Amino acid sequence: MRKSALVQRLEQYATLSAGERDALDWAERRETRVPAGERLLGRGENSDTLYVVQLGWFHAAIRLPTGARQILRFHFPGDLMGTSSIAWAQAVHDFTAVSDAIVSELSKVNLGRIFREQPRLAGLLYAMSAAENVALSDRLTSVGRMDSLQRLSTLILDVLARLRVTAGGVIDSFDFPLTQTDIGDTVGLTKVHVSRTLGKMEDLGLIQRNGKRVRVLDEARMIADTGFVDRYKEIESSWLAPPPT
Amino acid sequence: MRKSALVQRLEQYATLSAGERDALDWAERRETRVPAGERLLGRGENSDTLYVVQLGWFHAAIRLPTGARQILRFHFPGDLMGTSSIAWAQAVHDFTAVSDAIVSELSKVNLGRIFREQPRLAGLLYAMSAAENVALSDRLTSVGRMDSLQRLSTLILDVLARLRVTAGGVIDSFDFPLTQTDIGDTVGLTKVHVSRTLGKMEDLGLIQRNGKRVRVLDEARMIADTGFVDRYKEIESSWLAPPPT
DNA sequence: CGTCGCGTTGACATTTTTCAAAGTGGGTGG
């Protein structure tokens, strides 16, 4: 069996013991393919399970009564999806595959078991949840207090930073599988304004586009202009005791 | 010794065992008074401890290089503050007392001990963190996809819902200790526009103001207009096993 | 070949910001 993406993620932050790895392997079930564009879980549906992204992108979104949509967050391989619904019996957000994807399930009950038997894993998951919190805070700051160009810059820098974690090297271009409507729903702009602003960013020499591919040309200027901070490089776990042996 | 507000909060979600209560009492240290307007912790400062709000309001904020500020979240009694910084050695946000307040400290190391010895508490804290994520998501949705009137409505409804949790009854007015600059920094508007929009809400008969006091007159219409969902009523914890005895 | 989703562009409308000034009220020192 392939090593779970969640195990790989956690191993970036701490060395896992065999027992910890086994506990995760045991808890994850039922790998499922999800084709691009398909919704994995809709708001209001019962949710007694979480999902681990093994491959591909997802997004989490809320839909307003008016039909408007806010995309809250993207989920990459190794992310635990659906934690936001853990405190309620029904899902709070929609989860939709942005690209062809594979997930495995981790039931809430099994998560409870991990909390009981593998306290350090629990702590790491807690830290990941806190990191998610900060990512949302950064997006909120961007949407609440920046203009359109800065919002798109932070989005691109953010995606770049997250991809670099798994890519293992420094990348400066990537495939951006979102439509401009999706992008607008992420940063709080209209698709029309997204189109104009991306055009302007190209004119300014900040980025270069080729179909769905985006190349970042002047990362330094984009960072200076937005105050972007890459928070994905590390997470602190020294407050957690070493694992049981 | 007074019962910790965190214990009270958790007891709303699950019946705590004596061992769980003791573990929390033991972990919390050093109550401190914080006068209104004082900053408890600034971004970038070392943070090896979390804070439990015992009394009063705080807000968590980010400051941009430009000087702009985004207020991310308000913390009420029973909230665990600083969890967002748990994955980093330095604080990520500023925490400022909105009103005169009292906090106690809960060091990260003691939190680690709770995770090891009281797995169900760990699970409850995880659920609280997930709930915090959802609250941020709701704010992001409001700022990203609603106009000024709706943003202010959701803010007022949100504060109202959170105060009702502790007030124990249905309240329809409350003291709002924020300046209009603060409010604007919360919902992504200028103080000038906040002033205008609050005036309009009064004209429309949605609210009524008296100094710093706000009375909600037409909650039904505000809810219908925003799709607001009160998520503070309950949190699910049935995926957690009963506490050790 | 036609259709459909997506991106682009233009003209115009609306919302929100900016800048400036005046009003208000609570607190403080004389």
Place this chain on the structure above:
DNA sequence: CCACCCACTTTGAAAAATGTCAACGCGACG
């Protein structure tokens, strides 16, 4: 007790950013 001050709120007019509506282009796909 009064006068002043300071932070905050309110108001107006003009500017800027963003949204809306509509048309067109383009490529993928049946």
